[in-house]
Amino acid sequence: MRLKKRSRIGKSKKVTDVTQRYFLEIPPPPPPPPPPSPPPAGGGGGPAPARPPPAPPRAAPPPFFLPGGAFFFFP
Structure with missing residues (x-):
């Protein structure tokens, strides 16, 4: 008894329709x-543009240790 192979034309067509619609909705970059x-080149050697000093990184607060090994961070 031979089984008839199902064609996937309908399924693939549906997938390409969805992808085409999806790509058409994306605006061009x-x-x-x-x-x-x-x-x-060889410019006048004027003053260099002033660069603001880098902000110091905010130090994280020390963790508060509780007996038993549990510790919590307080902002």
């Missing part, structure tokens, strides 16, 4: 910004 123009 914005164009990349133009690169900053380099300073002129």
Whole structure:
């Protein structure tokens, strides 16, 4: 007794419809910004742009230890 193979044309068609609809809904990515123009070669040697000092990292509060090995962090 030979079994008839089912064609997958209908299923694959449904999948491609969904993917096409999904890709059509995605807006195209914005164009990349133009690169900053380099300073002129052999420039006048003016003052360097002031760079703000880096902010010191916030120190984490010390953990509060409880007897028994449990400890909690207080913000």
